[in-house]
Amino acid sequence: MSRSGLVFAVSAYGLWGFLPVYFIALAPTGPFEVVGWRVLLSLVFCALLITVMRAWRPFVTILRDRRAVLTMAIAGVLIFVNWQTYVYATLSGQVVEAALGYFINPIVTVFLGVLVLRERLNVTQWVAVGISIVAVVVLAFGYGQLPWIALVLAFSFGFYGLIKKRVGPKVDAVSGLTLETAWLAPLAVVQLVFVSMTTGLTIGTVSGWHTALLLLAGAITAVPLLLFAAAARRLPLIYMGFIQYFAPFIQFVVGVAVLHEPMPLERWIGFALVWVALAVLTFDLVRGVRASRRVPAEPI
Numbered sequence: 415m416s417r418s419g420l421v422f423a424v425s426a427y428g429l430w431g432f433l434p435v436y437f438i439a440l441a442p443t444g445p446f447e448v449v450g451w452r453v454l455l456s457l458v459f460c461a462l463l464i465t466v467m468r469a470w471r472p473f474v475t476i477l478r479d480r481r482a483v484l485t486m487a488i489a490g491v492l493i494f495v496n497w498q499t500y501v502y503a504t505l506s507g508q509v510v511e512a513a514l515g516y517f518i519n520p521i522v523t524v525f526l527g528v529l530v531l532r533e534r535l536n537v538t539q540w541v542a543v544g545i546s547i548v549a550v551v552v553l554a555f556g557y558g559q560l561p562w563i564a565l566v567l568a569f570s571f572g573f574y575g576l577i578k579k580r581v582g583p584k585v586d587a588v589s590g591l592t593l594e595t596a597w598l599a600p601l602a603v604v605q606l607v608f609v610s611m612t613t614g615l616t617i618g619t620v621s622g623w624h625t626a627l628l629l630l631a632g633a634i635t636a637v638p639l640l641l642f643a644a645a646a647r648r649l650p651l652i653y654m655g656f657i658q659y660f661a662p663f664i665q666f667v668v669g670v671a672v673l674h675e676p677m678p679l680e681r682w683i684g685f686a687l688v689w690v691a692l693a694v695l696t697f698d699l700v701r702g703v704r705a706s707r708r709v710p711a712e713p714i
Contacts, residue, residue, distance in 0.1 A: 418644075418648060419644070419645050419647070419648025419649040419653075420645075420649065420653070420657075422641045422642070422644040422645035422648065423641075423642070423645035423649055423653065423654060423657045424657060424660065425638075425641050426638045426639075426641035426642040426645060427638075427642075427657055427658060427660035427661040427664075428660060428661075428664065429634070429637065429638040429641070430638050430661040431660055431661040431662070431663070431664025431665055431668075432664060432668070433500075433504070433634075433665075434504045434509045434512070434665055434668050434669070434673075435668060435672075436627070436634060437501055437504040437505060438504060438505070438673075439627055440624065440627055440628060441505070442616060442620070443616045443617075443620075443624075443628065444505065444609065444613065444616075445498065445501040445502040445505050446498075446605050446608070446609050447605070447606065447609045447615060447616060447617070448501050448505075448628075448631070449494070449497050449498050449501055449602070449605065450602040450603070450605040450606040450609065451602075451606070451617065451628055451629075451631050452497060452501075452602075452631040452632070452635055453494070453497075453595050453598045453599060453601070453602035454595070454599060454602050454603070454606075454632075455629065455630075455631045455632030455633075455635075456591060456595045456631070456632040456635040456636055457592065457595035457596055457599055457632070458632055459632030459633050459635075459636050460588055460591050460592040460595065460632075460636055461592065463588055463636070464588060464589070464592065467588070469588070469589075472586075472589070473589050473592065476584065476585055476589050476593070479584065482581050482584055482585055483593060485577060485580055485581050486581070486585065486590060486593035486594055486597065487593075487594075487597045488577050489574055489577040489578060489590070489594050490593070490594035490595070490597040490598045491597075491598075492570050492571075492573050492574040492577060493570075493574055493594055494598050494601065495566065495570045496566075496567060496570040496571050496574065499512075499563060499566045499567055499570065500512055500515075500567060502563075503563045503567075507673065507675060508563055508675070509665055509666075509668055509669035509673055509675060510665075510666060510669035510670060510675045510677070510681070511561055511563045511564050512563060512564070512567060512665060512669075513662040513663075513665035513666040513669060514553070514561060514564040514662075514666075514684075514685065514688065515563060515564035515565070515566070515567025515568045515571075515662075516567065516568070516571070516661055516662035516665070517659070517662045517666075517685070517688050517689070517692065518546055518549075518550075518564065518568045518688055518691075519567070519568045519571050519572060520658065520692065520695060521542055521543060521546040521568075521688075521691055521692070521695060522568040522569055522572040523572045523575060523576075524539055524542070524543060524695065525543055525572075526569075526572050526573065526576060530576060531576070536698065538694060538695075538697065538698040538701075539695065539698055541694055542691045542692070542694040542695040542698070543691075545687055545688075545690055545691035545694065546687070546688060546691040548687055549684045549685075549687035549688045549691065550565070550684075552680060552683050552684040552687060553680065553681065553684035555680060556678060556679075556680025556681050556683075556684060557680075578590065586643070587639050587640055587642070587643035588636070588640065591635075591636060591639060616628075617629075645657075656696065659692065666685075
């Protein structure tokens, strides 16, 4: 247990939790412009960070690995879909549904392990998956349609995690985000050109405070990722498993208590079922960690 690791983890998920407040503060900037600047400014921030860290040589080594570079292109597409959906949800008054997406993400990750990696689930994990499916059905009934924002966020981030797992330790957090945003930079430019030709770009036209906030998009994207990477190296998996719920919980509170988004009975029941499923999954995680500690290591 590392005290600094705990601080890094809470800081990372805390910053992710308050992202809706940041995006709402960017009004009247629309989601396409926000994501366009977020991609380009993240690329600039990461390039500066690599320069300060004098890490261009390791980065060039990664560039020579064609498979890793192409894998990061796929990761870039997935994170672009995730970012675009999340910003749209935030700016259209659907923060609670966005929070739902990150609540069910751990369950979706388990489910993708079965579908993609052919992993086997134990009875407890299947119970958690089953409860989450019932929750989605209840929420769909309450919404009158599938909660597509939550599902897109959960599945895009779930597949993003699988892609990142494939590259493993070969690509660090900064290099990974640099490659992802480099692949996405042309798309971001096209988005910004489209916005300028239609509704018009807002950067530099609203106020100095607004422009400063928009220019911080790169740092606000990269810093939590770096804090998360630092925490992951210092904390056991079980602690990271608990702390990951900080972000959607903060988002949920912001949506309900600050933005006063509607929470009819069906939503409360659906969220309650999701939280029960997460409790079951967390119980299984704790039990698994304790069991692994009791198993003596085999002699080499």
